[in-house]
Amino acid sequence: xxxxxxxxxxxxxxxxxxxxxxxxxxxxxxxxxxxxxxxxxxxxxxxxxxxxxxxxxxxxxxxxxxxxxxxxxxxxxxxxxxxxxxxxxxxxxxxxxxxxxxxxxx
Amino acid sequence: xxxxxxxxxxxxxxxxxxxxxxxxxxxxxxxxxxxxxxxxxxxxxxxxxxxxxxxxxxxxxxxxxxxxxxxxxxxxxxxxxxxxxxxxxxxxxxxxxxxxxxxxxxxxxxxx
Numbered sequence: 001x002x003x004x005x006x007x008x009x010x011x012x013x014x015x016x017x018x019x020x021x022x023x024x025x026x027x028x029x030x031x032x033x034x035x036x037x038x039x040x041x042x043x044x045x046x047x048x049x050x051x052x053x054x055x056x057x058x059x060x061x062x063x064x065x066x067x068x069x070x071x072x073x074x075x076x077x078x079x080x081x082x083x084x085x086x087x088x089x090x091x092x093x094x095x096x097x098x099x100x101x102x103x104x105x106x
Numbered sequence: 107x108x109x110x111x112x113x114x115x116x117x118x119x120x121x122x123x124x125x126x127x128x129x130x131x132x133x134x135x136x137x138x139x140x141x142x143x144x145x146x147x148x149x150x151x152x153x154x155x156x157x158x159x160x161x162x163x164x165x166x167x168x169x170x171x172x173x174x175x176x177x178x179x180x181x182x183x184x185x186x187x188x189x190x191x192x193x194x195x196x197x198x199x200x201x202x203x204x205x206x207x208x209x210x211x212x213x214x215x216x217x218x
Binding site: 041042045088090 | 194
């Protein structure tokens with residue numbers, strides 16, 4: 001399969017805690033992107049990491065990429081209620097996994 | 107700059123009918139992709155259009171078709187609707203050579 005697989009499928013944490021979700025894939029990649037989807041709405045681009053990069057930051061987001069293990073992780077620090085959403089990784093371009101459903105408990 | 111616009115936002119159709127959904131991409135974006143999202147299947151890729159040509163197609167039956175016009179606006183059509191076609195249909199546009207995609211809010215199709 002050319003799509004990524006997010007893990008875990010669902011995650012619930014207390015507000016203020018950090019949330020980590022992972023994406024594994026099987027093919028070689030040029031880049032990997034993470035998107036967020038609030039319930040029943042369109043996806044919003046969060047961050048892109050290229051195959052020659054190992055880590056990237058954007059605000060409270062930190063993405064790592066390990067091409068040898070064919071995996072990426074998305075860390076959201078100091079979580080907020082507004083972070084409640086589904087998170088998808090996109091392998092190369094517009095090929096999505098099933099997502100991680102993140103719930104932040106106030 | 108206006109975002110990706112999908113119309114209509116909500117639609118209720120009867121089994122056997124056909125439906126046409128519309129997507130207006132961000133100005134300057136020539137690539138438009140369509141997705142079907144259901145609770146059990148996640149985001150399933152339908153097809154991608156670039157400059158009026160279908161560039162990629164997902165594993166969907168021939169009842170699902172699409173097209174793109176010279177102004178990059180795209181439509182998708184589903185004929186002979188089935189209950190299982192009930193889903194959120196998402197459209198995404200992107201600028202050629204740029205991986206970041208911009209999504210519309212989707213069309214929620216309910217087949218009864």
